[in-house]
Amino acid sequence: MTDRALLLAQLHAAVDALTRDRRTVEHVTGWTKSRNRTTRQHAVVHPPLLAALAAAAHPARRGGESGARQVPGSRPPVNLDAVDRLREIEREIWKWRQTAQIAAAAPDAALRMLDGQAALLDADALAQLAADARRWQVWAETTTGERQRPWSPDAPCPVCDQRHGLRVALLEQRAYCRHCEAWWDDSTLGLLAAHVARTSEARVNRSA
Helix, strand or coil: CCHHHHHHHHHHHHHHHHHCCEEEEEEEEEECCCCCEEEEEEEEEECCHHHHHHHHHCHHHCCHHHCCCCCCCCCCCCCHHHHHHHHHHHHHHHHHHHHHCCCCCCHHHHHHHHHHHHHHCCHHHHHHHHHHHHHHHHHHHHHCCCCCCCECCCCCCCCCCCCCCEEEECCCCEEEECCCCCEECCCCHHHHHHHHHHHHHHHHHHHC
């Protein structure tokens, strides 16, 4: 698979996760009356990540349309982290929509149209769009609890020098800064790790 084909495949997978229902299969273990172990498959349909993120942003609204009575104070009226992430994703999609001159107003529709037109993008634009879409997917999965939250090292970002913005996903070998949106992958994460180590060592030396 060529680099371009790989980027298109990664973009398509991320856009699908963000804008379409997702189906997973769980293996449920049980026992028969004669105490023989059984395993059956159970299909679960999950909403698109953008929809799940919007629901997470306002947890107190869940179930309100069904007529179920909410217990006062049982849920916070708003999840600020989810609101922040959703607004940031929508802002970035809007910028891509302007660049690609896409008329679709809704973020999910604009994303699907971007995916459909991605083959026409030049190499740099395609790489950037694929990276953005994967980042939006990680943000949504992390904020909704589908993915383990990244580590937040107590070190300033080496790019913007602001603190409390670094987020490191160790299993995925990815990191980003919430402030300046700098991004590290498996080929550059070692540089960030060395920076964090130097910062920690300097802080220890100052307190000694």
